[in-house]
Structures are given as structure tokens and as C-alpha cells.
Amino acid sequence: MNSSSTPPLEIMRDLGTNVAHGKLSRRTFFERAIALGVSTSVAASILAACGGSGSSGPVTLSLWHALALPDPNIDQLYKDFHSAFPNLSVQATYYSYNDLYTKIVPAAAAGQLPDILNIDNPNHQAYSSQGILADLTSKISSWGQASNYYKGPWSSTLWQGKNYGVPFESNCLAIYYNVDMFNAAGLKPPTTWDELRSVAKKLTTNGVYGYSMSLVKSEEGTFQFLPFLWQSGADLSSLDSPAGISALQLLVDILNDGSMTKDVLNYTQQDSITQFIGGKAAMSMNGPWQLPGLKKGATFKYAVAPLPVGTQAANVLGGENWTISKTSQHVDEAWTFIQWTQGVAELTKFDIADGRLPTRSDIAQNPTWQNDPYLSVFIKQFPDAKARAYGPNYPKMSAAIQTAFQSALTGQSSAAAAMQQAASIVKPLLP
Amino acid sequence: MRALTPYSFIIPALLFLGIFLIYPMFTNLLYSVERVDVGGLLTGVTPFVGLQNYQHVLGDPQFRSSVIILLIFTATCVTFQFIIGFLLALLFKDRFPLSGPMRGVLMVPWLLPMVVSGTIFKWMLQLQNGLFNYVLLSAHLIHQPIAWLDDPHIALAGPIIANIWIGIPFNMALLLAGLQSISPSLYEAASVDGANLWHQFWRITVPMMRSQILAVLVLGIILTSNVFDLIYIMTGGGPVNATTTVPIYAYQSSFVFYDLGSGAAATVLLFIVLVIIASIYIALLNREEVRS
Numbered sequence: 203m204n205s206s207s208t209p210p211l212e213i214m215r216d217l218g219t220n221v222a223h224g225k226l227s228r229r230t231f232f233e234r235a236i237a238l239g240v241s242t243s244v245a246a247s248i249l250a251a252c253g254g255s256g257s258s259g260p261v262t263l264s265l266w267h268a269l270a271l272p273d274p275n276i277d278q279l280y281k282d283f284h285s286a287f288p289n290l291s292v293q294a295t296y297y298s299y300n301d302l303y304t305k306i307v308p309a310a311a312a313g314q315l316p317d318i319l320n321i322d323n324p325n326h327q328a329y330s331s332q333g334i335l336a337d338l339t340s341k342i343s344s345w346g347q348a349s350n351y352y353k354g355p356w357s358s359t360l361w362q363g364k365n366y367g368v369p370f371e372s373n374c375l376a377i378y379y380n381v382d383m384f385n386a387a388g389l390k391p392p393t394t395w396d397e398l399r400s401v402a403k404k405l406t407t408n409g410v411y412g413y414s415m416s417l418v419k420s421e422e423g424t425f426q427f428l429p430f431l432w433q434s435g436a437d438l439s440s441l442d443s444p445a446g447i448s449a450l451q452l453l454v455d456i457l458n459d460g461s462m463t464k465d466v467l468n469y470t471q472q473d474s475i476t477q478f479i480g481g482k483a484a485m486s487m488n489g490p491w492q493l494p495g496l497k498k499g500a501t502f503k504y505a506v507a508p509l510p511v512g513t514q515a516a517n518v519l520g521g522e523n524w525t526i527s528k529t530s531q532h533v534d535e536a537w538t539f540i541q542w543t544q545g546v547a548e549l550t551k552f553d554i555a556d557g558r559l560p561t562r563s564d565i566a567q568n569p570t571w572q573n574d575p576y577l578s579v580f581i582k583q584f585p586d587a588k589a590r591a592y593g594p595n596y597p598k599m600s601a602a603i604q605t606a607f608q609s610a611l612t613g614q615s616s617a618a619a620a621m622q623q624a625a626s627i628v629k630p631l632l633p
Numbered sequence: 634m635r636a637l638t639p640y641s642f643i644i645p646a647l648l649f650l651g652i653f654l655i656y657p658m659f660t661n662l663l664y665s666v667e668r669v670d671v672g673g674l675l676t677g678v679t680p681f682v683g684l685q686n687y688q689h690v691l692g693d694p695q696f697r698s699s700v701i702i703l704l705i706f707t708a709t710c711v712t713f714q715f716i717i718g719f720l721l722a723l724l725f726k727d728r729f730p731l732s733g734p735m736r737g738v739l740m741v742p743w744l745l746p747m748v749v750s751g752t753i754f755k756w757m758l759q760l761q762n763g764l765f766n767y768v769l770l771s772a773h774l775i776h777q778p779i780a781w782l783d784d785p786h787i788a789l790a791g792p793i794i795a796n797i798w799i800g801i802p803f804n805m806a807l808l809l810a811g812l813q814s815i816s817p818s819l820y821e822a823a824s825v826d827g828a829n830l831w832h833q834f835w836r837i838t839v840p841m842m843r844s845q846i847l848a849v850l851v852l853g854i855i856l857t858s859n860v861f862d863l864i865y866i867m868t869g870g871g872p873v874n875a876t877t878t879v880p881i882y883a884y885q886s887s888f889v890f891y892d893l894g895s896g897a898a899a900t901v902l903l904f905i906v907l908v909i910i911a912s913i914y915i916a917l918l919n920r921e922e923v924r925s
Contacts, residue, residue: 465760468782468868
């Protein structure tokens with residue numbers, strides 16, 4: 203056998219799970235047992251412990267998610283899983299982003315949660331701390347793959363040293379820029395804050411704004427603001443520091459220069475890229491999920507550049523995680539599903555087909571991403587991407603930050619006053 | 634047994650009211666005097682905290698600002714919906730060519746889902762490419778595009794405009810029904826006596842319509858005060874908190890911050906105010922009946 207380091211009993215246990223899920227015949231199981239030098243009676247007891255007499259009935263795993271629809275690739279993922287484990291199938295239900303999160307808590311209270319939840323990573327710690335999710339620490343440590351994941355995405359699955367899930371997908375932000383406009387003006391994409399401001403100003407002409415982003419009063423706005431905060435060297439614990447204030451001041455300056463429309467206060471990231479595709483903005487800070495739309499819609503040459511650097515490079519981590527609900531009757535089967543999707547072959551296949559970025563650094567070395575002029579820009583920023591892992595009170599902190607940037611950008615208060623106000627709310631809420 | 638038979642007929646109605654009205658209202662009332670967070674919901678342990686949630690809500694500057702915003706929103710919407718609806722009702726009282734189809738078309742805003750209306754108005758009010766600014770700029774009525782939804786000083790105007798547009802058909806339909814119930818002989822007699830249209834309107838139409846007008850206004854106030862989806866879609870309560878009305882505040886407390894106790898307290902306070910308004914309406918209505 204090839205896995206000389208793994209003890210035979212451990213291997214038999216894994217095989218036993220496969221039998222339980224109909225992936226392996228009982229006969230093959232016992233043949234392997236003999237090959238490994240495990241007696242048939244011990245093998246039989248392992249099989250019984252796995253709940254697998256081989257006749258356990260089929261299990262349908264329920265799954266809730268808020269991933270964009272339609273997505274034939276994820277449907278294919280469920281189908282492939284069912285072919286690999288004929289006794290298991292996945293029944294996925296889609297909710298819109300807001301609906302999913304207003305539904306989870308009441309459903310948890312009523313004991314109506316599905317087996318598997320695919321959730322946005324900033325919400326993960328809140329649900330972990332609230333006791334909604336199954337603790338997967340021991341399963342994950344015996345699986346032994348944690349070190350292959352990027353640190354940012356992985357940290358969002360942890361709460362107080364315990365592990366409540368596995369990253370599903372990761373993304374971060376970059377600057378999309380209109381190459382035609384940049385060439386016409388003889389400019390290069392900005393690499394520093396000063397350059398961002400001056401380049402944006404130079405590209406602003408009649409009817410075209412140099413720069414666009416989303417600063418809407420929702421988590422999307424916070425998501426786009428945080429990279430600037432972190433680039434300044436500040437964090438949520440130091441919003442009112444000179445560095446933190448400088449981050450907000452930069453955006454106020456760009457707005458006051460006229461290089462960014464006031465509409466950003468109501469723009470979603472989708473609105474921002476729509477302006478870019480329509481040729482109304484020369485740059486848009488956005489995520490990799492916009493690439494398919496750009497490929498279809500843009501009539502000009504575009505490219506992607508890393509976010510500019512303040513006193514340090516920083517980016518924000520987006521994406522979803524796989525989790526299992528605490529009330530699930532099929533935690534083992536659900537874990538089988540998650541573990542299967544995270545296999546190198548399966549994950550690579552799915553990520554490439556679906557245009558998603560890998561969460562595992564070992565997979566990211568695949569030439570598909572490394573040679574892609576767009577995706578490679580995002581991947582190279584992953585080491586700088588921070589998760590919004592600030593404990594269960596994060597939604598309140600996020601709301602305070604939204605109020606801060608909106609009141610400074612509308613001129614209701616200065617950047618300093620806005621950040622001081624936010625800091626007074628955020629500081630006591632930090633874990 | 635026989636005496637019980639009539640009661641069995643009202644059981645379905647009672648069940649409906651009990652499950653869909655009384656139980657949720659009672660639960661909401663209960664939540665408003667308990668500390669209800671996620672942990673509490675999961676474990677079922679929601680300790681009684683007396684009026685603490687009410688103190689918290691009433692002491693929260695954001696709640697007080699949401700009350701003022703709600704007052705402006707409701708007063709403006711109801712006034713304009715009512716006046717425009719009344720004028721249209723007067724127009725459609727008499728039949729004229731195409732009056733039927735036109736009246737039908739005017740009902741469309743009432744039939745459209747709020748989500749659709751909200752999204753369309755959000756687009757039309759955009760700073761850059763919105764229809765409103767395009768028309769106003771083309772007509773040289775303004776020189777700079779207006780940041781309808783992005784400027785906290787005027788952002789409330791957006792949902793107000795959209796909500797007036799939605800509410801006009803409702804006002805028109807109810808008032809038109811009232812107008813059509815007034816006997817034409819009254820107007821004939823008045824014109825024989827030499828009363829002009831202005832006099833006829835104030836001396837016949839308004840007094841005869843008193844109960845309909847009252848009903849339309851009270852229903853308008855209640856419906857408008859509870860508007861949530863339209864504002865949520867158009868501005869999400871922003872920019873800053875410029876369009877955060879009491880329902881948006883309650884939503885945020887309950888489903889963003891998971892402080893369901895405070896969210897419930899805010900809705901109970903709104904509910905009490907609306908009950909008082911409705912009681913005044915009923916009292917006036919009773920007096921009306923006594924008088925006639």
C-alpha cells in the first residue's frame with residue numbers, strides 16, 4: 203500500500219466510511235483488510251462502527267446557499283458527488299443574500315436548519331459563537347489539510363481555537379482599468395494612494411469619472427472601505443488614529459476632486475462595474491466575479507491591477523465557507539460531502555469551470571491561474587488579504603463604519619469626527 | 634350542544650386571526666420586554682427585562698431621528714397622495730372618451746410589486762444616468778445634476794416621490810367611489826340656487842364625503858407609516874441614516890444586530906401611535922353616525 207505512514211486501522215476506518223456510503227463494496231473492503239493485515243473480525247467491527255453494514259439507506263443532504271444563480275457548474279458538483287457516493291445526494295436551496303441571513307437564526311431557533319450551510323465568511327464567527335454550527339475541529343485535524351489553505355480564508359472558519367468549517371471560495375479586490383483611456387492619457391495604473399488620487403483626477407473628463415467603487419450603506423460598502431483602512435496601517439481597534447482618519451480622508455479627497463461620483467454612496471459593486479463597462483468610469487475597484495460580465499459587455503480593452511499601497515499593502519478577503527449545522531442528523535455524511543469537494547482534483551476542476559479562485563495555496567500553483575492575466579493579479583494579493591474576523595458583534599461595527607464613511611463623504615462631518623464617532627462605537631464591541 | 638353549533642362556524646375565522654394576527658402580535662409584545670438575542674432564541678432562555686428595551690430605544694438618538702424622518706415621510710406622502718388622488722377622482726367622476734381605460738392604467742402603480750417600483754425609481758433617480766436629472770437638465774430647469782439619493786439633505790425625497798406615485802391610485806379609487814355615491818340631484822338643486830362649482834365642492838362634495846375622506850386619510854397614515862420594502866430597496870436607510878424610518882430601524886435592530894427585543898419595542902411604540910390614530914378615527918366615525 204502506498205500510504206505507509208497511516209496506520210492500517212485508520213485506513214480501514216476511511217474505507218469503512220466509503221462502504222457506508224455505498225462507494226465501496228463490502229467484498230473489496232474485506233480484501234483490503236486482509237491485504238493490510240487486519241483480521242476480518244476487527245474489520246467487521248470497524249465497518250459496524252462506521253454505521254455501515256452496507257445496507258444503510260440513502261441520505262439526502264439539505265443545503266442552503268446564496269450563490270449567484272444559475273450555476274451549472276455547482277449543479278454538476280452535486281451530480282458528481284452523487285456518482286461518487288451513490289447513497290448520498292445533495293438538495294440545494296437558493297436564497298437571496300439578505301434572505302439567507304435573516305432566515306438562518308429563526309430557522310436555528312426552530313430546529314429547521316439544513317445539514318449544510320454555505321455562508322459569507324464575515325458572518326461565520328457570529329454563527330460559530332452563537333452555537334448554530336457543528337464543531338468540526340476533530341474531523342479537520344484528522345483530515346490534515348488545514349495547512350494547505352491560505353491563512354486569511356482559514357482564519358474566518360475559526361472561533362476561539364475551534365474550527366467550524368472549511369473555505370468554499372475566496373476572492374479579494376483589484377482595480378479594473380480601461381486600457382484605452384489610460385493609453386490615450388499616457389498613464390499607468392496607480393500603485394500608491396497619491397498616484398490613485400492624481401491618476402483618477404487626470405482621467406476625469408466630461409461624463410467620465412476617473413475612479414469608481416461601492417460605498418453603499420451595507421456590508422458591500424464596508425467590504426470596499428476596509429482595504430484602505432488596513433493599507434493605512436490602522437485597524438478596527440484604531441479607527442480614530444491619524445492613520446485610520448487618513449484612509450477616509452483619501453476617499454473624501456478623491457470625491458472632492460470630482461474624480462468619483464457621489465452616486466458611489468448608493469452604488470453596489472455591480473453598479474460600479476456597470477459604470478465601468480459603460481465607459482463612464484476609467485477605474486473600478488471590484489472583485490474577480492465581474493470577469494465573465496466584462497468579457498461579454500466591454501467594448502474596450504481592460505486590464506486588472508493590484509490595489510494601490512498605502513503605508514502597507516492590504517486587501518480584503520471575500521468569499522464563502524462550507525459549514526454544517528449543529529442540529530444536522532447527518533454530520534458525518536455532510537462532512538463527507540465537504541471533504542470530497544475539497545479534494546485537489548475535484549476542487550481544481552470546479553474552481554476552473556466556475557471561474558472561482560482557489561482557497562488552497564497548493565492548488566493556486568496551477569498554470570490556469572498563474573498564466574491568466576486577470577486572475578493571477580487577484581491570487582498574488584491573497585497573502586495580503588485580511589478576513590473580517592472580529593467576533594460576533596461584527597455587524598454592529600460594520601454599521602458604524604458605514605455611517606462614518608457616509609457622513610464624511612456627504613460632508614456632514616469631517617473625516618476625523620466621523621472616525622472618532624465610529625471608534626467610540628466599535629471599541630467596546632471588539633472581542 | 635345546540636347552543637354550541639353557531640360557535641363552530643366561527644372557528645375557522647378565529648383560528649386564522651389567532652395564528653396570523655393575535656399570536657404574532659402577542660409574541661412581539663412579549664419580546665419587547667425580554668432580552669432576545671440569538672443565543673436566547675436558540676436556547677429558549679429570554680429573560681424578562683421589564684421596560685429596559687423601551688428605555689434603550691427611546692434613549693437612542695437614532696430612534697428619535699427615525700421618528701422625525703417617519704413623520705416627514707408620512708405627512709408629505711399622505712398630503713400629496715390625497716390631493717392628487719382627489720383631483721383625479723373629480724376628473725374621472727364624469728365619463729368622457731377613454732376615461733375607462735385611463736382609469737385602468739392609473740391603477741397600475743398600485744398593482745406593481747414594491748420591489749419593481751423601488752428598483753425602477755432607484756434607477757430613474759441616479760445622479761449620473763437617471764431619467765429625472767436627464768429631463769431636468771434637458772429642460773434647463775437645473776444646471777447641475779441633483780444627487781437625489783446620495784445627499785442626506787434630500788435623500789428622503791426619493792422614496793417620498795416613489796411612494797406618492799404608488800399611493801395615488803389607492804386614494805383615487807376610494808374617493809371616486811365616495812363621489813359616485815353622492816346623488817346628482819344635490820348638485821342640480823344647488824346650481825338652480827345659483828351655487829358655482831367652488832361652492833358646490835365645499836358645501837356638497839366635502840361634507841358628503843366626510844367619512845370617506847377620514848377613512849382614506851387614516852388608512853393612508855397607517856399604510857405609509859409601515860412602508861419598509863420601498864425604502865429598503867431604494868436607499869437601505871442611507872445615506873448615513875437620512876432615510877431610516879421606524880420600520881427600517883426596527884429591521885436593523887432585529888435582523889442586522891439580532892437585538893430582537895429592541896426591534897420589537899420600536900414596533901410596539903409605532904403600533905401604539907397608530908392604534909391611537911385609528912381610535913380617533915373610529916370615535917369620529919361614531920360621532921358622524923350619531924349626527925346623521
